[in-house]
Amino acid sequence: MKKTVILFVIAALVLIAAIWWIFSGQHVADPAEFINLGVIIILVGFALFMGYKRLTSLKKGQPAEDEMSKKVMLKTSSLSYYISLYVWLAIMYFADRLNYETHTIIGFGLFGMALVFGICWLIFNFRGVVDE
């Protein structure tokens, strides 16, 4: 239960900070900021979904996480890390050829990492983990 509360608190803090950042008016709207916003939305959405899953399990008298959910997370982390290396390699390759600012490129990289993590999680969560 403690972990679930922490998850919701962090998600709320990130969301509040993002909303404050959007309405602060101290920034110029450029593509990099929309990419950063995309990263925030993916991460907060994922955190809220995980928190909801944990809460419904706890309500049913089941553990918030068990051996399968831990294994799914472990597999997701390792595969997404591996793919992220290639994402950054591709970004480094295109960085020399496209004329973007450094923070835009970093934004693309973070967005790519978040997207890869989300896709890997969906694959393992719905396909299952079968170690043969």
Next chain:
Amino acid sequence: MNNRIKEFRARYNLTQDDLARKVNVRRETIVFLEKNKYNPSLKLAYDIAKVFSMTIEEVFLFEEKE
């Protein structure tokens, strides 16, 4: 690896939620086990077999690969 969890669960009139609570896992884990999409740890296999008063070999069926 196949298993007979669904069959034994029906025999003991247990829902997936009931079995999940008994072996201290989430319902999703039972769903994935029944669909053969997850291979359990030895401890979970033992706990499930114990709920049905069976041995692991009776609940989980190993198929040797050629």
